[in-house]
Amino acid sequence: MSTQTRTPRRPVGILSRRGDAARTPRVGVRQRGAYPAAFLVPAFAVLGLFFFLPTIYNFVYALTSWSSFSSSIHFVGLQNVEDLVSSGALFTSLRITVTYAVLVAILQNVFGLLLALLLERDTRVNRFARVMFFIPVIMSALAVGYVFQAILKPTGALNTIFGAVLGHAVTVPWLGSTAWTLVVVALIHAWKWMGLSMLIYLAGLKTINEDVLEAARLDGASAWATFRDIRFPLLAPAITFNVATALLGSMNGFDVVQATTGGGPARSTEVLNIFIFRTFGQGLFAQATTMSLVLFLVVATLAFPVIRVLRKREEVL
């Protein structure tokens, strides 16, 4: 912490904001007194101890034999990675996780955008509908998962409804297919969070200048053309935010999958966090750590472009 107090004040491009021009230039001494670096200490102590230190541990303990079966921990090099690769678990889980995250990001955003367009006008019905669509967001994801597990049973409510409509018994095992269950679980995840995406798209739609839309209307643009050429491009910041949070959030997903399938059938929905949870429960701590490191590295690789985009967005606004 002491090093930064000696750093001279220098406006860095990435930090300059629109307010800067209005501010008077200040000397470093005055700035240091008015904004003591000591105020950073508690927050960074918490971050360092409970966030960064375990992350550093991740790199260390992934290379050890840490488990519940032996009290000693020794260095084993890349043994854990080799085990996970040779058993196929690493790439299987990784593929399932990425597929799941992409599916969720697409579905949640398509639903959210459709709802926002449907409920755009400020009427009483629409305000009521928005509140209703927000209820799944405030519910526990675990609870949502259990509710859908019951609804999607072969003898559950969805098949009963289909049966009543079609006039004959329907017994589709919605959560029993090794090929399609991942899609069903992603749909449930998207259902839970679509209300949040909807709100952000609604806010994005509100920021679009009414005059631009009126001009398009006078030029005879159809509703679809207006959407495709004007409103959709202007929604860019909302889309960035929604896609980034949905993608990275569901990479780290656990609750919905655990409550609906627990990773089954035949581990076909075993995302990384389910694998970590299961192997940790079996006492294979080092393997769980290795998978946790894999998740970290994958998200970090994807996240750096995302953080850049988020910061750029912040600069624009």
Added chain:
Amino acid sequence: MTGAPSTAFPAVSPRPKPRPGTTDRHGPWRRVQPVVALLAVAALIGVPLWIVVITAGKSQGEALNPDLTLPSTWQYGANFSEVWQQGRVPMAFFGSLLIMVPAVIGVLVLGSLASWILARRKSRVMAVFYALAISGIVLPPAVVTIVLLLRQLGLAGTAIGMIGVYMGMYMSTVIFFVTGFVRTVPIELEEAARIDGAGPVRVFRTVILPLLVPVLSTATILICLYVWNDVFYAFFVVGGRLDTLPLNLFQVASAGAYLNNWHLIFAYVILMSLPLLIVFTFAQRRIISGITSGAVK
């Protein structure tokens, strides 16, 4: 290809149809839209909620295959009291509060204190610190080694350990939201207080903190939502040692799924969702506007 000319030159078209956008917005869609909206609500939200509410009132036999039919006899009393004991609801509620309240207050206070400095001091080092601080928004916490660390600290399975972990996880979110907000606050407001002789602590408390109320309430809502409903990290840190509502839902459900005790699982889902639902019903307007303004600004 035949339709292309008319869409390319819609204004030239002499037919009365060239402005479907106009007719759409003021014509039949205006009357149909509320019906579509209500149908969507009924099908997508109403049906699942209905199933939860009625199944929680059924007997075990009737709840075996949850459907849309009403229970022959309502058993709310019996189901709720059974799940109240089996799921140790009072302890779990208390445990959830015990963890959530200090974690949220702590992360908001420490986070906004740091954000103020990060927003006002401009140097390369601060830019690095800011980037580090917000990296946790997207990076997943190292959930397995957190357990090891807490063991070494003697905090394994304790509420304090769990509070620390949540604070570490959501500090980034607070710093991201608050730093962005502080940068929009004119510095002249602080200068005035400073000329009056106020030190940094007083400037922060009397000038900055009151201005942060809107952004902090948005952050509070989001973090409360995540912490109250979290089960993954709670599993690793306090699983089996402390009761929280989601952890006990998992227990009730794991025991109940084999026995097909859907009536109990759904009763627990209702009990667990009620506190947030009640808060939401009373504050929905502020919550919704808070979240939208926080996300797009």
